[in-house]
Amino acid sequence: MKRIMRLKFKNIISIVCVFTLLLSVLLSSACRPKNSESIILAGSTSVQPFAEILAEQFMALHPEINIDVQGGGSAAGILAANSSTADIGMSSRALNTDESKTLIAVEIARDGLAVIVHPSNPIVNLTLAQVSAIYSGEITSWDALGDAMKKKIHVVTREDGSGTRSAFESLVMGKVAIMPQAIVQDSNGAVRQLVADDPAAIGFISLGLVDLTVKAIELDGIQATREHVIDGSYRLTRPFLFLTRTQPEGTAKLFIDFTLSTEGRRILNNEGLITMGDVPQK
Amino acid sequence: MKKFGERVPQSFFLVVALSAFSILALITVFIFIEGVPIIAKVGFFNFVFGMKWAPSQGYYGIFPMIVGSLSVTLGAVIIGVPVAICCSIFLAEFAPVKLRNLIRPAIQLLGGIPSVVYGFWGLIFIVPAIRNYLGGPGLSILAGSIILAIMILPTVISIAEVSMLALPPLLKEGAFALGATHWQTIRSVLLPSARSGILAGIILGVGRAVGETMAVIMVLGNAVALPTSILDPARTLTTNIGIEMGYASGEHQQALFATGIVLLVIIMILNAGAQYAVRRK
Secondary structure, three states: OHHHHHOOHHHHHHHHHHHHHHHHHHHHHHHOOOOOEEEEEEEOOOOHHHHHHHHHHHHHHOOOEEEEEEEEOHHHHHHHHHOOOOOEEEEOOOOOHHHHHHOEEEEEEEEEEEEEEOOOOOOOEEOHHHHHHHHHOOOOEHHHHOOOOOOEOEEEEEOOOOHHHHHHHHHHHOOOOOOOOOEEEOOHHHHHHHHHHOOOEEEEEEHHHOOOOOEEOEEOOEOOOHHHHHOOOOOOEEEEEEEEOOOOOHHHHHHHHHHHOHHHHHHHHHOOOEEHHHOOOO | OOOHHHHHHHHHHHHHHHHHHHHHHHHHHHHHHHHHHHHHHHOHHHHHHOOOEEHHHOEEOOHHHHHHHHHHHHHHHHHHHHHHHHHHHHHHHHOOHHHHHHHHHHHHHHHHOOHHHHHHHHHHHHHHHHHHHOOOOOOOHHHHHHHHHHHHHHHHHHHHHHHHHOOOHHHHHHHHHOOOOHHHHHHHHHHHHOHHHHHHHHHHHHHHHHHOOHHHHHHHEOOOOOOOOOOOOEOOHHHHHHHHOOOOOOHHHHHHHHHHHHHHHHHHHHHHHHHHHHHOO
């Protein structure tokens, strides 16, 4: 005890510093990946979970290859593909004309967005403008939409940064902002659960996740179904893209080929996406 | 000079103790390195008192979340503390030994239930009850306050009970000798004497409530607007980090670390308050 007391304050500070340094060195070295043949996928967080499943299956077939799937968002994915910091960029929105000049895009699947309400809700059809007005806070009550139920609409949205939210914003809201009073849930499943429980709620989720507990409403008279996504009549869809700077080759080509193969398409279909094979080529 | 066999364990324990301290230093430094740039960019005032949170559009105002954290915590204190104090009085003064030996471990067990279980229970039972009987979406400040009130019970009860049991028996004997009844003794002698300990327990409970994340994410609704009633959804500082960290990158991620700084400062103030309350006898 006395000995510890005799340690000067300076000494203690220097020991703390040394330890902090040591810990940070340990942490950073632990994070460094192993050396093996590896490619990096980066970008859209909506595509990320599907890419991870694909990568897992792919690595089971090719144990010598390591695939690193990172998030960051579509914008980051496009940037990463352009600067070649990632071998494959991921985007959950179509490229604009400038971007498509420098990048090669492979559509791996399409995703539909369904606007959902409680099964007891008598409303079956809304226009896109009405949905936008509900989410901006302009329409606040169900009776304004012709429903006798004079209830306040409980608007449910996703958190800022979510790919599903940004797709909804660009496809439905345009320049208008989603009102801050909207309830925020952090996953498709949580939104569905909430809408299934609350007769006055409205939400949006990936089309593949719609089940009997909720009702997907028609938009401008078009039902939200896989068929309508495939024929292009249902408007709330977005492409999932793999982006490369040059024609894909080597490991990147191998992975993209796997994604587009029957096996890859089967995986994506099982996860609720609508794959290229079903989509008529233009 | 001490023997070698004495010095080795001594320095070993010193090293272990300091490594715990180093981890705290490391985390704090890291949070500040990540978070301070965005506060500097947005401006401290705009960050803490800004009303609009929309990271994708470059708005970083966390005031609605500070209000959310404070109102949910206040609600938890209003609901939980009276129950906790009554419970601790019963345990310390009235309970027969057998009953005390049953209730005390039960309360400790309450503290051991994972917060996600509380949140799930709240989502399945409390939220629909509020929606059906009181109106609104159910996900609300009230639901969060009820859950947090239950979660802070073990902390407040055990500290309040211990501080009452720790009072010198002379106090009670003196009061009885003066002819006071048991309840009079508790009300005017024991409770005032144990005040600082009870206060420390409440402050630690508040710290727990402010820091709780998972249960609150599930029942609070997470809307980023100033709540106008206890039936409105709200977002706290912790849930802001919890709900958005999955997709955050760049400035958005920094803003979440900056939220963490504000949270850290609030918790530090609360802990300092608890220490002060305990020392001031």
